[in-house]
Amino acid sequence: MGPYLALGQCATVFDPHLNRYVIHYTPGADTALLDFKTAILTHNIAGTALAAWYVFFVAGNLLSRNSIHYHIQFKGLIGRLFRQVKYYMSGMFRGEPHPFPAEDENKFNPLQQLTYLSVMAGLIPPLILTGLVLLFPLLLTEWTGIPNAIVWVAITHTTFAFLSSLFIVMHIYIASTGHTVWSNYRSMLNGWHTEPD
Amino acid sequence: MNRHNWLFFLFTLMLLPWAVAAEEVAVDTGDPETIPNTHCLRCHGMGTLGYRDKLTGNLVTLQISEAKYNTSNHRKLDCVACHQGGFGTYPHPDKAKAEHLYCIDCHQQDEKIQPYHFLKIEDEFKRSVHAQKHPDEFSCFSCHNAHKFLSSRGVLDDEPEVGKHLHREVLEAVTYANNICMRCHDSPVQLLGLDPDSPPNFLRAHDWLPNHELHWRKVRCIDCHLAESDKLLHEILPAEKALNDCRNCHSRNSMLLGKLYLYSTQQSREKYGFVNSVIMNDAYVIGMTRNTFLERISLIMFGFTVVALGAHGLGRWTAFRRRGK
Numbered sequence: 200m201g202p203y204l205a206l207g208q209c210a211t212v213f214d215p216h217l218n219r220y221v222i223h224y225t226p227g228a229d230t231a232l233l234d235f236k237t238a239i240l241t242h243n244i245a246g247t248a249l250a251a252w253y254v255f256f257v258a259g260n261l262l263s264r265n266s267i268h269y270h271i272q273f274k275g276l277i278g279r280l281f282r283q284v285k286y287y288m289s290g291m292f293r294g295e296p297h298p299f300p301a302e303d304e305n306k307f308n309p310l311q312q313l314t315y316l317s318v319m320a321g322l323i324p325p326l327i328l329t330g331l332v333l334l335f336p337l338l339l340t341e342w343t344g345i346p347n348a349i350v351w352v353a354i355t356h357t358t359f360a361f362l363s364s365l366f367i368v369m370h371i372y373i374a375s376t377g378h379t380v381w382s383n384y385r386s387m388l389n390g391w392h393t394e395p396d
Numbered sequence: 397m398n399r400h401n402w403l404f405f406l407f408t409l410m411l412l413p414w415a416v417a418a419e420e421v422a423v424d425t426g427d428p429e430t431i432p433n434t435h436c437l438r439c440h441g442m443g444t445l446g447y448r449d450k451l452t453g454n455l456v457t458l459q460i461s462e463a464k465y466n467t468s469n470h471r472k473l474d475c476v477a478c479h480q481g482g483f484g485t486y487p488h489p490d491k492a493k494a495e496h497l498y499c500i501d502c503h504q505q506d507e508k509i510q511p512y513h514f515l516k517i518e519d520e521f522k523r524s525v526h527a528q529k530h531p532d533e534f535s536c537f538s539c540h541n542a543h544k545f546l547s548s549r550g551v552l553d554d555e556p557e558v559g560k561h562l563h564r565e566v567l568e569a570v571t572y573a574n575n576i577c578m579r580c581h582d583s584p585v586q587l588l589g590l591d592p593d594s595p596p597n598f599l600r601a602h603d604w605l606p607n608h609e610l611h612w613r614k615v616r617c618i619d620c621h622l623a624e625s626d627k628l629l630h631e632i633l634p635a636e637k638a639l640n641d642c643r644n645c646h647s648r649n650s651m652l653l654g655k656l657y658l659y660s661t662q663q664s665r666e667k668y669g670f671v672n673s674v675i676m677n678d679a680y681v682i683g684m685t686r687n688t689f690l691e692r693i694s695l696i697m698f699g700f701t702v703v704a705l706g707a708h709g710l711g712r713w714t715a716f717r718r719r720g721k
Contacts, residue, residue, distance in 0.1 A: 235642040239606065287708075292715035336610055354687060361694045365701055372705045376712075 243334060250327045256319065268306050269316050279309040291376065301392045318366055322359055329356035431484060436475045437462055439486075452585050464544035478502070478542070499536045512547070513628055520630035530590055539576045546572075566656060573616040581617075601635055615645070615656060624651045646682050 260266040282298045287310075290298070299308035307315060329352050332339055339348050377383035378393075386392045437460060439445060446457040465471060476483060482492030503514035521527055526534045536542075580586040587595035605611055620639045621632050645652050 235646060236606075239642070292711055294715075294719050336607070353682070354690065357687075358690065361690075361698075365697065368698075368701055369705065372709065375709070 246327075246330045247334075249323075250331060253323055253327055267304065269312065269319075271309075271312055271316065276309060276313075280313070283308050283310040287373075287376070306392065314366070318363070322363055322366070325355060326359040326363055329353075329359065431474070431476050433465075433475050436460075436483075452589060454585070460543045468542075468544045468546050470542055470545060497537070497542075499540075499542075517628050517630045520626070520628050524630060524632040525634045526632055533590060538580075567614070570614060570616050570656070573618060574612060577617040596635065604640065615652065619645070619652060619656050650681060652681060 260269070279299070286295065286298050297308070299305070301307075332352050333349070333356060336349050339345075339352060374383040374387065375381075377386070382393055440458060440460045441462055443457075443459050445459050446455050448454070449456050478497055479492075479495065481495065482489045500514055500518055503512070521536070526538070580590075581596065581598045584595065602608055618629055618632065621635075622629055622639075623631060623633060624639060624644060639651075644650070
């Protein structure tokens, strides 16, 4: 089940981003990853799937114990963040052990925890909401009476989409910093975190 | 004959003496060359003036909206400048009513309106699918009502202050232009009259187009049903040759900038002074409307991130190899 969920998640996350570039930059037929019509269609499908996935994510966290990983302990947070950043900037190069190894009750390090919470609570919801509004562009003008309201929705959507692209690039890279280059990618697929023997 | 028809018959009989009197006593309305517009509008200004077309069964109005005429490109013309020969009497003689007006009669000679390229427009019209398929049924007036015609460009260049006032907003121009097409293409009676064997089906022909209603509200039919390079907007293409590549509009060099937004873009460029001025003009077109500032910031941030991560990865690899040794 895990691999299928992970692959589904990958599809809903990556597809909108790839198509976004096709739609936003509308390259010529010879350079396009996809033709414009297909890009619009798959972007709409994948974006809607991402919205459904987000509902699943929120429901899953509300109904299970997984939400404990997103409970930030503010006391001493700055110090813990500093230790994590220091590890990425220097400790990692000297082969030092990870300052916050993944545990059953705390699978994220402080920087991961803060970033994931910001992304899932602050970045993805406006991205999905503006995307849904853009699926029905006439409704916004009818509801608000503002003729060019869609412009600002589109700019917001593009900005948040760009920020999520940045997050994904960093996320993919940071995932390579496990005890081996591939160990965290394997964890993403099978759901099991492994520690070195 | 039922009761209602009897009543109608009696009522008609009662009116007959006045009708006969009117027919017999033709009113001389004066020298046709000097009849003022107000004189014509005494009748033609009435909203109820009209007749039922025998062919289509539709009511055809003979009303001229004074307000619309006075804001049209032709507002400075007297009615009799075009409607010559016999309109000085009422009822107008059949010979006068059978007049065959032709825009080029006036428009080919006038130097003031040379910029509108009427002769080229006529050539384009003759090559259009309408004129090719139905040369006898189509004329300028099939689409254009000379009594309220207002060019998308507004009025002539020698009246910039009036031109500014009369200039059509984009959405207004879209509604105006599309209503011209829809008068026939949304009317089975009109289409069957022209093409009884295979009348074009407007909805089926646009099945492929996403967000139908949005497109019909925001762009003109002619923006796709003309060749991309056609700036005079009169060589309407057959359906199979119409533009159906989304990228024609949804790209940075959108053809809409040279068509629908031609005049509004010029105006807003003058006003806002940057290429992306369409964004300030109530228009958003995916792929066309871009905020160059946001794009640059995005690219810089993205490039910086990729370089930083690449450097970090290289550092890790180097450190790993050094530790291994």
